Amino acid sequence: MNLDFIVEKMELKCKCCWENLRREVSGGYVGDLLSDVIANSNSGDIWVTRQVHQNIVAVATLKEHAGIIIIQGAQPDKDTIEKAAKEGMPIMVSSLPAFEVVGKIYHLMHYT
Amino acid sequence: MKLAEIIDMLDAELIVGTPDQLQIDIKTAFGADLMSDVLCDARSGCLLITGLTTPQGVRIAYALDIAGIVFCRGKRPQPQSIEIARELGIPLLRTQYIMFETCGRLFGEGIIGCIREICAGDSFREI
Amino acid sequence: MKSESEFVGNVSIVGHGFEYAGRVSNEIKKILLEQGIPEGIVRRVAVVIFEVEVNIISYAETGFIRYQVLPDSIIIEAKDKGQGIADIELAQQEGYSTADDKIREMGFGAGMGLANIKKFSDVFEINSEVGKGTYVKSIINIDKKRS
Numbered sequence: 396m397n398l399d400f401i402v403e404k405m406e407l408k409c410k411c412c413w414e415n416l417r418r419e420v421s422g423g424y425v426g427d428l429l430s431d432v433i434a435n436s437n438s439g440d441i442w443v444t445r446q447v448h449q450n451i452v453a454v455a456t457l458k459e460h461a462g463i464i465i466i467q468g469a470q471p472d473k474d475t476i477e478k479a480a481k482e483g484m485p486i487m488v489s490s491l492p493a494f495e496v497v498g499k500i501y502h503l504m505h506y507t
Numbered sequence: 508m509k510l511a512e513i514i515d516m517l518d519a520e521l522i523v524g525t526p527d528q529l530q531i532d533i534k535t536a537f538g539a540d541l542m543s544d545v546l547c548d549a550r551s552g553c554l555l556i557t558g559l560t561t562p563q564g565v566r567i568a569y570a571l572d573i574a575g576i577v578f579c580r581g582k583r584p585q586p587q588s589i590e591i592a593r594e595l596g597i598p599l600l601r602t603q604y605i606m607f608e609t610c611g612r613l614f615g616e617g618i619i620g621c622i623r624e625i626c627a628g629d630s631f632r633e634i
Numbered sequence: 635m636k637s638e639s640e641f642v643g644n645v646s647i648v649g650h651g652f653e654y655a656g657r658v659s660n661e662i663k664k665i666l667l668e669q670g671i672p673e674g675i676v677r678r679v680a681v682v683i684f685e686v687e688v689n690i691i692s693y694a695e696t697g698f699i700r701y702q703v704l705p706d707s708i709i710i711e712a713k714d715k716g717q718g719i720a721d722i723e724l725a726q727q728e729g730y731s732t733a734d735d736k737i738r739e740m741g742f743g744a745g746m747g748l749a750n751i752k753k754f755s756d757v758f759e760i761n762s763e764v765g766k767g768t769y770v771k772s773i774i775n776i777d778k779k780r781s
Contacts, residue, residue, distance in 0.1 A: 495614070
């Protein structure tokens, strides 16, 4: 499944790197503790988090995530968007809480 | 969905909980690792899904009347957390699934987020 | 003369004892429930005290929390001796944080503390002096119709 399919179905707002939305998403990971995300997420994951700090871009790049979804109406810091644009890491935002975002993406992945 | 059914569906281990608590009907859930996030947006009666195993998670659950906690990613709660959960009567579950899988499965069974959407600049909301 | 429902409690907190965060909130919640204060109000008080407690433990040397139950409101005051806050406006913005990695890995320090306290209070006041300490006051109205 491509990232742009998720963005469209979930009505996510993309903050940067539209050119990379054709990326393949192979799984998902939710987490707010960076050390945990580094330890346990996989490449190709769409990462769902409430963190907005620029460190999330470093983590997502390191783990080769497909993109980052910031949840619950939180907005990424300015530094975060700049860094993401430089690294080509798409950042999307949603006003839904993690549980709903994940529930819907999981549904898209398993039943479409 | 009853807590007992959730245990089955998540292949979970019940760490703290009485037979009565297994009959609690769960309708809503909240997933987060940031405790300040839980304090802000979780609601009474929800099931908390988290990877944070410190006693603070249990204390927040009590503060907000959260129905129970599921520790995901195979995380085992700290001994002190277990002790406090017994004292405060908060059921604790542990599953090997990551939070993504845990939330996905529960959502598929009709459990919804305890809040649906955040509006920027929201002032006081009933908890 | 005070009416029966009025009472005051004081709790002192020592800084840097992160493992104890939330204990005061839990204890006060039990007391308020025993007093028959409506659950929804008690939850708001419990959240405010939790955040205040975490702030004292994270940033101060010592502090105390005083709560006062009046017939139509609950007043929570917290005063600490500690580093204080340089820019109060900035500190109240969601997402602003000076927390170190240790606090973040405990799941706090995401910059939501003061914003949370404000959100759950009907009246919120804060004063701080760098190098001396911080004073926070929160009033939560007991609206008998709503709760």
